[in-house]
Amino acid sequence: MKILWIALLLALTCGIATAAENGIGAIVMHGKWGQPGRMIDGLADALEREGYLVSSPEMPWSRRRVYDRSVEQADAEIDAEIAKLKARGAKQIVLIGHSLGAAYAVHYAGRTDLDAVVAVAPGHRPEAPRFAQQYVDDVKRARELVAAGKGSETISFTDLNTGNRRERVTASAASFVSYFDPEGPMNLGRNVAAVKATTPVLWLVPTREEAPLRQGGLLVYKSLPQNPRNQMAEPDSDHMGAPAASQGVVLEWLKKTVSQKPN
Numbered sequence: 001m002k003i004l005w006i007a008l009l010l011a012l013t014c015g016i017a018t019a020a021e022n023g024i025g026a027i028v029m030h031g032k033w034g035q036p037g038r039m040i041d042g043l044a045d046a047l048e049r050e051g052y053l054v055s056s057p058e059m060p061w062s063r064r065r066v067y068d069r070s071v072e073q074a075d076a077e078i079d080a081e082i083a084k085l086k087a088r089g090a091k092q093i094v095l096i097g098h099s100l101g102a103a104y105a106v107h108y109a110g111r112t113d114l115d116a117v118v119a120v121a122p123g124h125r126p127e128a129p130r131f132a133q134q135y136v137d138d139v140k141r142a143r144e145l146v147a148a149g150k151g152s153e154t155i156s157f158t159d160l161n162t163g164n165r166r167e168r169v170t171a172s173a174a175s176f177v178s179y180f181d182p183e184g185p186m187n188l189g190r191n192v193a194a195v196k197a198t199t200p201v202l203w204l205v206p207t208r209e210e211a212p213l214r215q216g217g218l219l220v221y222k223s224l225p226q227n228p229r230n231q232m233a234e235p236d237s238d239h240m241g242a243p244a245a246s247q248g249v250v251l252e253w254l255k256k257t258v259s260q261k262p263n
Helices: 002-022 041-049 071-087 100-109 129-147 173-180 188-194 211-221 247-259
Strands: 024-029 053-055 092-098 116-120 154-161 165-172 201-204 231-233
Touching (some): 024 041, 024 071, 024 100, 041 247, 053 071, 071 092, 071 100, 071 173, 092 100, 092 247, 100 116, 100 188, 129 154, 129 173, 154 173, 165 173, 188 211, 201 247, 231 247
Parallel strands (some): 024 053, 024 092, 116 201
Antiparallel strands (some): 154 165
16 A cells, blocks of 8 residues: 555656746636636646646636626737746746637637647537527627718627527627627637647537537547547536536546647
């Protein structure tokens, strides 16, 4: 028994040392209406215990912020988070997101070189027929405002979330278009295909995900550029429980995909 505990301690210590020595920074992003301390906190804590430099920013789609910044402005926020991690010693950057955060991570991976992306229960597909139909009138109105130079004018719309949840919210026309326009920067199918071929992706589709999200998640994964380090896994959970259920596979995949990558 004593030998077993020593072996376990050595394995844990080696894992922490590898992540710390390689200077791996991980940005962990919550989903729609979420925040850093909810649902993703267990995954963020697990990464910190393994020696990763972790950042869990509050993103523009949190319940408090309600799309207060456009996708393009969110890009600038993540640029700043990456700069902070590099200032702390990060030499490699991993972007991890849950739900809308996962969809955003895929978008960001098409514009910036990353060492890995982890997409946990990716959601928010504005190009999906059901989604597009729901917002067709709102998108038309917002586009007209933007075209007229009134992108800062606010509009009211019904925001849909998993579990048939919905809330009436407001956002600027420009910000709304950036997240909800099927032809905009959050088109998930297009963004998956645009991920840089050098960026490995771990794609997690929960077994008990709502049918449309699960089918969409399985479908768009096939559009990822070929990379031998890509992997899809199916954690045994629903949408909300996916970050917690995915901890083991995320840590194991990162260990072999990023931690062992030469600097």
